[in-house]
Amino acid sequence: MSTVLITGAARGLGLDFTRRYAAKGWKVLACARKPEALEAVKGDIHHHPLDVTDYKAVKTLAKRLSGEAIDVLICNAGISGERGDAAQTLGSLDPELWRKVFEVNALAPLMMAEAFADHVARSQQRKLIAITSILGSIAKNDGGRYIYRASKTALNMEWSCLARDLAGRGVICVALHPGWVQTDMGGPSATLTIEQSVPGMIKVIDGLRPADNGRYLQYDGTELPW
Numbered sequence: 001m002s003t004v005l006i007t008g009a010a011r012g013l014g015l016d017f018t019r020r021y022a023a024k025g026w027k028v029l030a031c032a033r034k035p036e037a038l039e040a041v042k043g044d045i046h047h048h049p050l051d052v053t054d055y056k057a058v059k060t061l062a063k064r065l066s067g068e069a070i071d072v073l074i075c076n077a078g079i080s081g082e083r084g085d086a087a088q089t090l091g092s093l094d095p096e097l098w099r100k101v102f103e104v105n106a107l108a109p110l111m112m113a114e115a116f117a118d119h120v121a122r123s124q125q126r127k128l129i130a131i132t133s134i135l136g137s138i139a140k141n142d143g144g145r146y147i148y149r150a151s152k153t154a155l156n157m158e159w160s161c162l163a164r165d166l167a168g169r170g171v172i173c174v175a176l177h178p179g180w181v182q183t184d185m186g187g188p189s190a191t192l193t194i195e196q197s198v199p200g201m202i203k204v205i206d207g208l209r210p211a212d213n214g215r216y217l218q219y220d221g222t223e224l225p226w
C-alpha cells in the first residue's frame, strides 16, 4: 500500500487530491487546519491538524509519523493574498501581505520538505511535490501580482535546490502547476474545473521517474519555463 501526505487537504485542490488518492486505495495523511470536510471522505484517511506555518507542529508531526514511509508528499497549502490585487500592485504594495504570503507559500513548504525528507527517502516512490504556479515563472511573466508571483518563484528555487540536494537519496522533486482552476483561490472564471486539474496532476505524479527530478511541469505534463 502506498502513502501520500497532503497539506491543505480539506478544501480546494487538496480535498480533491485526498478523495482521489483515498479512492485509489492509498493511505492518506491528510493535514488540514479544519478537518470537517474530511469526515465525509471514505477510505484510509488519517487527519492530522496542521497549520503549515506552525513549524514546531510540523516537527512534532514528523516525529509522530517517524515510522511512516511517505511515497508522495504534496505541499499544496497556499494563499494568493487579497483578491482585487490592489495590495500586490506597484504603488500600493503591502509589506505585511508580502510577509504573510511568503510565509505560507515559500517558507512553509521548505520546512515541510526538511521535516519529512527522511520519510519520503525511505519510501518506494520517493516523490516530493510542490504545488506551484505558472505565475512563479520568470521566463513567462507579464507583470503585476508581485507578491504571489515572487512567493511561487521562491518556491520553485527551493524545489530546484531540493532536487539537487536530495538526488543522492533517490528523491524526485517536482514543481507542479495545477492550471487556472475553479477553487476559492482560482475563482469562477478559471479555465479548468477541479475534475480536469487534479486527475491530470495525479497522472503526472504517477508517471514521475528519477529522470524527472528537478522538473517544472503543469497538470497535463507540459514542461514549463523557469
Ligand SMILES: NC(=O)c1ccc[n+]([C@@H]2O[C@H](COP(=O)([O-])OP(=O)(O)OC[C@H]3O[C@@H](n4cnc5c(N)ncnc54)[C@H](OP(=O)(O)O)[C@@H]3O)[C@@H](O)[C@H]2O)c1
Pocket (backbone or CB within 6 Å): 007, 008, 009, 010, 011, 012, 013, 014, 032, 033, 034, 050, 051, 052, 053, 075, 076, 077, 078, 079, 080, 104, 131, 132, 133, 134, 177, 178, 179, 180, 181, 182, 183, 184, 185, 186, 187, 190
Ligand atoms: N486555483 C488555482 O487556479 C491555482 C493556480 C495555481 C496554483 N495554485 C496553488 O494550488 C494550491 C491549492 O490552491 P487552491 O486553488 O486549492 O486554493 P484554495 O481553495 O484557496 O485552498 C487553499 C488551501 O490551502 C490551505 N491553507 C492556506 N493556508 C494554510 C496554512 N497556514 N496552514 C494549512 N493550510 C493552509 C487552506 O486551508 P484552510 O481551509 O484551513 O484555509 C486550503 O486547504 C495553492 O498552493 C495555490 O497557490 C492554485
